[in-house]
Amino acid sequence: MPKSLSLSKKKPDVTCHSNPNVSCADCRLNTLCLPISLHIEEIDILDSIVKRGRPLQRSNYLFRANDEFKSVYAVRSGSFKTYTLSASGEEQITGFYLPGEILGMDGLNNDFHSNSAVALETSAICEIPFTRMEEISLTIPALQRRFFQLMSKEIAGDQQLLSLISRNTADERIASFLLSISARNHQRQLSPTSFNLSMSRTELANYLGLTIETTSRVFSRLNKKGLIKVDKKQIEIIDMDNLRKSAAA
Amino acid sequence: MPKSLSLSKKKPDVTCHSNPNVSCADCRLNTLCLPISLHIEEIDILDSIVKRGRPLQRSNYLFRANDEFKSVYAVRSGSFKTYTLSASGEEQITGFYLPGEILGMDGLNNDFHSNSAVALETSAICEIPFTRMEEISLTIPALQRRFFQLMSKEIAGDQQLLSLISRNTADERIASFLLSISARNHQRQLSPTSFNLSMSRTELANYLGLTIETTSRVFSRLNKKGLIKVDKKQIEIIDMDNLRKSAAA
DNA sequence: CGGTAAGTTGAAGATTTTCAAGTTCGGTGG
DNA sequence: CCACCGAACTTGAAAATCTTCAACTTACCG
Numbered sequence A, B: 001m002p003k004s005l006s007l008s009k010k011k012p013d014v015t016c017h018s019n020p021n022v023s024c025a026d027c028r029l030n031t032l033c034l035p036i037s038l039h040i041e042e043i044d045i046l047d048s049i050v051k052r053g054r055p056l057q058r059s060n061y062l063f064r065a066n067d068e069f070k071s072v073y074a075v076r077s078g079s080f081k082t083y084t085l086s087a088s089g090e091e092q093i094t095g096f097y098l099p100g101e102i103l104g105m106d107g108l109n110n111d112f113h114s115n116s117a118v119a120l121e122t123s124a125i126c127e128i129p130f131t132r133m134e135e136i137s138l139t140i141p142a143l144q145r146r147f148f149q150l151m152s153k154e155i156a157g158d159q160q161l162l163s164l165i166s167r168n169t170a171d172e173r174i175a176s177f178l179l180s181i182s183a184r185n186h187q188r189q190l191s192p193t194s195f196n197l198s199m200s201r202t203e204l205a206n207y208l209g210l211t212i213e214t215t216s217r218v219f220s221r222l223n224k225k226g227l228i229k230v231d232k233k234q235i236e237i238i239d240m241d242n243l244r245k246s247a248a249a
Numbered sequence C: 001c002g003g004t005a006a007g008t009t010g011a012a013g014a015t016t017t018t019c020a021a022g023t024t025c026g027g028t029g030g
Numbered sequence D: 001c002c003a004c005c006g007a008a009c010t011t012g013a014a015a016a017t018c019t020t021c022a023a024c025t026t027a028c029c030g
Helices: A040-049 A130-137 A141-167 A170-187 A201-208 A212-224 A240-248 B040-049 B130-137 B141-167 B170-187 B201-208 B212-224 B240-248
Strands: A061-063 A071-077 A080-085 A091-097 A116-119 A124-129 A194-196 A228-231 A234-237 B061-063 B071-077 B080-085 B091-097 B116-119 B124-129 B194-196 B228-231 B234-237
Touching (some): A040 A124, A040 A130, A040 A141, A071 A130, A080 B141, A091 B141, A130 A141, A130 B141, A141 A170, A141 B091, A141 B141, A170 A194, A170 A201, A170 A212, A201 A212, A212 A228, B040 B124, B080 B201, B091 B201, B124 B130, B130 B141, B141 B170, B170 B194, B170 B201, B170 B212, B170 B234, B201 B212
Antiparallel strands (some): A061 A116, A071 A124, A080 A091, A194 A234, B080 B091
């Protein structure tokens, strides 16, 4: 996806969030990401342990299930999916992660990741070594609290998804999903009505507990009803009010 | 809510886990609960902030959605369900909690509980004031880590449930659920093959994303197949191997 | 002992899945 | 630059599972 890709090289450009030179203090995502509610000195300490690597290409793994848990990761640009394998070995997508969101917290349970994480497009991440973070958390209570919050939010998100899948129809699930992406884009100063889905229909179907055919049919239906305009992965929300009603359930 | 108020009267009976006088160090659940991997001195510090209250009766609330978040709770005896309300106001049960399990972590996100928690039977709990726990966590790294682990486990559990609901048939869901209860009982030195479900069919159906009728039919079917013996809420697992196969998917 | 809540069972209906056939897109090589 | 190939997606029709509606039985509580 045509997001950024600035491959460093040139002068520091603090406006571009995929630039590996941008510190947490300067990062335009720091109102969404881990640093929320930290003071500037605290942010600098956090910043000192963050590793900023080169971008991952589409379908590259950030970590795999059963990898040793060492770090959590903040999405700097691009997007990721995480998935677990079900008892029978099928992929179950557990989340999509956008810039400013944290992934990898599934690994704290027993020192190994239970999920795998894959880049859906060219993406950049900030790696936060967990042991280091734990150490500095002991001296920055706000950071400890923030991390608890993030995990709690993850739980809340999973529970909401659970409710969505277990109580709502296919149309409602897709509509809710689109509204979720819309809202998350809005938080990032991106258009809430026009965006590009970085995941395939298959991945979306999997996430929402549907088949690809049903998912495809729902997109066609919402398109025909005039609630959204679908052009492959490019989505435009035409009638937000009625899309909300479709999601309501 | 009728929390704390430890009645403490008679002589300490360390064998009974619903006795409010049992300290963490003596509690027979301390290999499951928060104290895992803490040293004895650390357990004593943790113990000093734990409030042990009188039992809650069936259908009493431990906390309600939108209550201010103050504490997390360890189940001492009995059992609880937690639930959220969906967009349309329907109850979505998010978990069942057995002795030694921790609930209430949904509240860290924004200082208010997103779930409500209700006793399914007469139950006792240990209340752990969260601010106090955060404070002592700063001096007991193992406790901080343990709490991260518990939250991570909660996430893993939710994701597994998600996968179960979104990929498995009604029979598989019920079979998996029974196996889960069986395993958790086993951890508590209770019979893994004979136990009493503390939740109603309606609650179980809700939790597994089914209707009560389907749930009832599945119980009848598993009973007829000779995998389990159902007598109201009393369940006996007759053929563990085939029950596992039924859950496999 | 009666009344209400909980659970069971049957039959019809509905949504989603499965199976199948196309279509479109995107990349690759000629 | 175009043609070709596979992957992704779309659409239709049949099949399956689950839900809904309904009637009935059983259990629980005062």
